[in-house]
Amino acid sequence: MSLPPPALRALQGLGAVWTAPNTLIGVLGGLAGMLAGARPYWSRRDCALVFREYPWGPGGAITLGNVILHTGASLEIPCRTYAHQAGHCTEPVIGLHDHERAHVYQYLVLGPFYLPVYLLCGGVSARNPFERAADLYALHGHGWWPLKKR
Template identity: 70%
Template sequence: MPVYLFRALLGLGALWTLPNTLIGLLLGAAGLVFGAHMHWRRRDLAIVFHRWPWGPGGAITFGNVILHTGDNLDSPCVTYAHRAGHGEQPTIMLADHERAHVYQYLVLGPLFLPLYLLCGGISARNRFERAADRYALSGRGWWPFGADA
């Protein structure tokens, strides 16, 4: 695929998911008052807010925004299946997992959040989380509705 076509598709995806990105920007901006800081991560196609002050730890993605409670998104974490006791799996990089969600948002846009919630929300049984873990483990398979979803 030519680079210009790929960039055009990324731009269309960013516009499509803009409502979700705005949610992330509003939440991230609220965190700035409490010490969060932000920067653009080109590889993840996202604005990342580090030291976001709310939540149980880890990260959550809204469109092209990642809210992260820690200092470095390039940190190891366990998969949802591992955390739920569904077997031993190697650790993954949190950035890779969240990047998969950014890709999912770029394709699904405003449909992402309702579909994500219908699939079980934040849990090991959610096909979106399984796909993000699969992508973080292998670099492939971020789409949640494939044959191996």
């Protein structure tokens, strides 16, 4: 079932309010990163404020509400799925922007509960159903929710 665009925007707006505490953490992190060279831009497609060239972290990106902190110059880069990197399977490369957009959608649903639930599910790992769902969304363009039957 597909929602009409006005209804979808209304739900995204409610989700953005619901996840505002997470977004605030992301904005504060992004502002701190700007002092060391991070550059912000709004990504309408990803429903997120993206801070590119984020100066800290092991590389890649992290999503906090409607904010994505990314160490590279662009989210438009290919990357491997968590399962592929862990040696569980062989999958084609995915777009980092698609993977992170799935996390934005997950935050819109769980709001302030996202981070605790995410950590209880295994954190940053191939075992985490939130990461696996984000990878599958990036592979297929649907199925960003981790509890959905595949």
